Amino acid sequence: MPLPVHDQPSSALPAAPPVMIDRKGSVDRDDALSVRRLDDGWELTVYVADVASGVARNSTADREALRRRESAYGGWRGTAKMLPRPVEERLTLAPGRPCAAMRVRVNIAADGTARHCQVDRATLRGAVAMDPQEVADAITDPAHRLRGALREAAALSEVLLARRRDQGALALYDLLSGWATDEDGGLVRLAASERNVAYKVVQECMIAANTALAAWAAQRDLPLLFRNHSVAKVAPPRQVLLDDLDLALADGSPARLEALRQRTLMVLKAAEYAPFMGGHWGLNLPGYVHATSPLRRYADLVVQRVVFHHLDGADAPYTPDELALIATALNDGARADREAQTDFFKRAAHARDRRAAATDADYSPLDSRAFHAVLKRGCKENIAAPSLTGEAARRAAAQQLTALEFQLLLLVAGGQNWEGARAAGLKAVAAAPETAVSVLSVHAQVNGLSPTEFFDGSDGQSPHTVFSSSASLTVDGQHVRGATRTASTKKAARHQAAVSLLARLAELPDPSQDLTAPVPRTKPEKATASSTPQGLSPLMTLNEYAQVRVISGLQFDITGQGPSHMPTFTCHAQAHYEGEQLTGTASAPSKAAAKTKAADLLLKAIDTQRQQTHDAA
Structure with missing residues (x-):
């Protein structure tokens, strides 16, 4: 006023x-x-x-x-x-x-x-x-x-x-x-x-x-x-x-x-x-x-x-211009100081946590925030005092770690000293398999990866339907897939599939399991283009082929064109069978439809090649 x-x-x-x-x-x-x-x-x-x-x-x-x-x-x-x-x-x-x-x-x-x-x-x-x-x-x-x-x-x-x-x-x-x-x-x-x-x-x-x-x-x-x-x-x-x-x-x-x-x-x-x-x-x-x-x-x-x-x-x-220049200099300097201060305190905190991670001390009294800081530094810099890895294993078994901390333990930490804690971490995730989905989501977010992709299927008639799922994540251009797991519900199958993928990414033994037996099928005498298991989509069948190593190098490339209200997506699917590259290309109004059609064409090409190989033998 x-x-x-x-x-x-x-x-x-x-x-x-x-x-x-x-x-x-x-x-x-x-x-x-x-x-x-x-x-x-x-x-x-x-x-x-x-x-x-x-x-x-x-x-x-x-x-x-x-x-x-x-x-x-x-x-x-x-x-x-x-x-x-x-x-x-x-x-x-x-x-x-x-x-x-x-x-x-x-x-x-x-x-x-x-x-x-x-x-x-x-x-x-x-x-x-x-x-x-x-x-x-x-x-x-x-x-x-x-x-x-x-x-x-x-x-x-x-x-x-x-x-x-x-x-x-x-x-x-x-x-x-x-x-x-x-x-x-x-x-x-x-x-x-x-x-x-x-x-x-x-x-x-x-x-x-x-x-x-x-x-x-x-x-x-x-x-x-x-x-x-x-x-x-x-x-x-x-x-x-x-x-x-x-x-x-x-x-x-x-x-x-x-x-x-x-x-x-x-x-x-x-x-x-x-x-x-x-x-x-x-x-x-x-x-x-x-x-x-x-x-x-x-x-x-x-x-x-x-x-x-x-x-x-x-x-x-x-002059007004001189005042504006002075204001800019003062504001820019203050901004640079704030950034330098943040960096200074970050480096100081890292140094403190680094020392703590290397010290064989009792970490059990630390609150969740303090322990997270020490665990993060230990995992990222492969610093593993026995008491730190022991406390990490204890908190994992007690389900006291967050999804981010499980991600650090399983997918960031490395070296022999962390093996016991990592095994305990994966065991804890397997005991609460829904956690695996969150851990994979965190891993994708912090590393700028595409979200985990699930490939779902089902066999049998209600109330005896068996749901199946496998999980895939693209890391450094490579598609990493876990085993296909079955359960009586789609969610449970996905949870076990996520555990399997997490184990594969962590390079640890897979503790996931099938929670229900698959519906019995009659194995065909010959592999033909119609040999796709009943109830499974072409995508699921290709995944199973890849997991049992019938094929290798399976990948899908999708491109889009046309106006946003009427796009056309084209999917190019390819895989190697017996050293030969086979392909399938299809277009559709949605990515999912294009991928499914391309997978179907690729599957037919693979089964045709398998049939020819069988006949030649």
């Missing part, structure tokens, strides 16, 4: 010195704040270090700052400051000396509504440096000289948070459990040093100052960098996310909180900079800027330059 313009300096002076809240020994203090209680609200004043006057545009320090984008403090990037140490020491806010600053003064009503905003140049004097724990201690110490001012700051932060929540922002803190939302609404785990009231005071006061400055700049039509944020199309309604955040914190389950964190990562897009006001979804604001950390973020330095040029009556320091 636009703020009324008040350009005249306020006559109100802070009752207590501004406070710089940062870790001990910091040499890049960007901001200081003071909060003064009014009759009908508060006056929040934020002083921001004047970095624009000390870092010239296109200087070496400026170009390096743009390249680095922002300071890093430990973690995957290590410690990497945006500006050189001498520049930081010269421009940082510091106690005991006057410091040039940009001042943002916001008048805030008792309900947290920002009413007036004034932005000007100022000199910060008498500021007090405190670390977060010192702030928390001062608030509870009746003798501390800043207790009253810090209590007002804490009270204001609670009101600002409640106001943001009422306005639909994804905002919450649970300092006891250590969970909070970041500026964009993502759920984050706070470090131990951040789990006190000072974290909330700084976060809420800086968001309030940045929000007020965005409205102030928009009123004056200043071309600067805005911080815009949006969500994915699959994101749930805002209120659903808010309710889920409340429920997750009330429940307190680490697993539930982590699941919600992962979901917010998926649906909340990364905020980006742009030379226009695009709105901020997480904060539910029409406009937002980053302006309070010019020593640590390049975007804040750009905003400060624009504000100071306006205050000084000078022309804008950047």
